[in-house]
Amino acid sequence: MKTQGETMKEVTPTLPGHFLGAHLMDEEEINEVLEVMRSKSIFRYYGPQLLGKTDQFEAELARFLEAEHVLAVSSGTAALKTALQALGIGPGDEVIVPAYGFIATANAVVACHAVPVFADIDESMNIDPGDVRTKITANTKAIICVHVQGVAAELESLLDLANGHGIPLIEDAAQAFGGTYKGRKLGTLGAAGCFSFQTNKIVSLGEGGAVAMRSSDMYQRAAIYHDQGCVRHDGFPTWNNDACFFGENYRMSELSAAIGRVQLRKSRILLKQLRELKAQLRHNLGAMGLHLRRVPDAEGDCGVAECFYVQDEQIRNEIIARLKSDNVLATPSYNSAVYENRMFYNRRVAHSSGSPFAHSQITYEPGMCPAAERLARLSVWIPVIPLYDMDKIETISEAVQHIMASY
Numbered sequence: 001m002k003t004q005g006e007t008m009k010e011v012t013p014t015l016p017g018h019f020l021g022a023h024l025m026d027e028e029e030i031n032e033v034l035e036v037m038r039s040k041s042i043f044r045y046y047g048p049q050l051l052g053k054t055d056q057f058e059a060e061l062a063r064f065l066e067a068e069h070v071l072a073v074s075s076g077t078a079a080l081k082t083a084l085q086a087l088g089i090g091p092g093d094e095v096i097v098p099a100y101g102f103i104a105t106a107n108a109v110v111a112c113h114a115v116p117v118f119a120d121i122d123e124s125m126n127i128d129p130g131d132v133r134t135k136i137t138a139n140t141k142a143i144i145c146v147h148v149q150g151v152a153a154e155l156e157s158l159l160d161l162a163n164g165h166g167i168p169l170i171e172d173a174a175q176a177f178g179g180t181y182k183g184r185k186l187g188t189l190g191a192a193g194c195f196s197f198q199t200n201k202i203v204s205l206g207e208g209g210a211v212a213m214r215s216s217d218m219y220q221r222a223a224i225y226h227d228q229g230c231v232r233h234d235g236f237p238t239w240n241n242d243a244c245f246f247g248e249n250y251r252m253s254e255l256s257a258a259i260g261r262v263q264l265r266k267s268r269i270l271l272k273q274l275r276e277l278k279a280q281l282r283h284n285l286g287a288m289g290l291h292l293r294r295v296p297d298a299e300g301d302c303g304v305a306e307c308f309y310v311q312d313e314q315i316r317n318e319i320i321a322r323l324k325s326d327n328v329l330a331t332p333s334y335n336s337a338v339y340e341n342r343m344f345y346n347r348r349v350a351h352s353s354g355s356p357f358a359h360s361q362i363t364y365e366p367g368m369c370p371a372a373e374r375l376a377r378l379s380v381w382i383p384v385i386p387l388y389d390m391d392k393i394e395t396i397s398e399a400v401q402h403i404m405a406s407y
């Protein structure tokens with residue numbers, strides 16, 4: 001057996017400088033938070049003078065997303081884990097995830113003691129339904145798609161596949177809050193949609209998340225799982241109920257929900273602004289003849305970033321360095337396929353048994369998902385932030401044109 005060191009490629013870390021809703025925080029969020037502090041009731045289910053911000057935030061999210069059920073949770077990872085647990089996914093199960101994106105998606109699967117199976121991506125930087133089809137086995141219990149950087153995955157084909165095999169599709173919409181696919185909000189087409197409200201995301205509470213669900217049974221299970229396995233009556237918990245099962249604490253705090261209500265209101269304007277800016281940027285870069293990321297449904301794009309491909313990795317890194325020195329917020333983004341992070345090759349978990357891998361034939365090897373490895377190294381990402389205006393978009397476009405003229 002060859003040692004991993006021989007085939008593994010180096011992965012260069014970069015600190016994300018891409019803030020969206022966070023840039024819009026002002027007195028409005030501060031006042032909502034102060035209101036909660038003055039009520040001395042920061043826990044969502046009871047307190048001396050409960051204001052019910054989390055209940056309100058959930059109702060407002062449901063209205064905005066046009067979702068049947070929304071559960072607020074403590075992070076995007078908690079949202080994924082809660083969705084997987086609510087669907088009963090665990091040991092022995094395989095969950096298909098995209099080979100490109102943030103590691104949290106696969107982590108949540110392993111945290112449920114299920115095994116992530118990677119499907120390759122295409123030039124949309126999102127999961128390739130054709131490759132998903134080849135990865136489905138009798139053990140596949142869910143498919144998770146990620147709407148990477150605000151661009152919808154091919155939901156129609158993915159839903160056909162999932163429905164055809166009787167397995168749920170979970171949308172990881174952590175980077176795509178408010179985006180749409182054929183007019184419907186991302187996160188509401190699959191069995192569950194998971195959102196993150198972490199600091200880099202469109203709706204920013206520092207930490208936070210939500211799960212949107214279609215089925216009321218699934219919603220009940222999610223609510224139980226995220227709240228130590230209890231059911232509540234008038235805010236008070238009981239475990240004296242046959243619906244109860246072992247859970248964790250992924251509850252949202254009233255402080256977070258207070259910020260969330262304001263951020264949600266602002267997200268409408270934010271998304272409108274980002275979309276206009278990105279459309280112009282995309283138009284400009286397209287006019288230069290650059291090889292742009294494919295966007296299946298441009299109308300629903302959140303507009304958080306543009307991405308184009310160049311011919312090799314070294315040139316890509318050079319271009320990014322030159323853009324940065326021209327004050328353009330360019331980034332290689334994830335820079336590798338998800339499974340190129342060491343713990344996948346080593347199948348390493350906290351417990352020495354190596355569960356869930358101990359009972360699975362699934363392994364991870366360099367070259368498994370060639371498009372993800374290649375596109376991760378050839379893509380230049382240009383984030384769009386709410387501090388930009390059309391003049392800034394023109395300045396960025398000119399910088400790109402000037403630099404790309406030498407390649």
Ligand SMILES: *Cc1c(COP(=O)(O)O)cnc(C)c1O
Binds near residue numbers: 101102146175197198
């Ligand atoms: C941010 C993110 C997550 C995790 O969200 P946290 O709130 O940081 O736990 C999951 N999936 C994707 C695609 C993300 O971008």
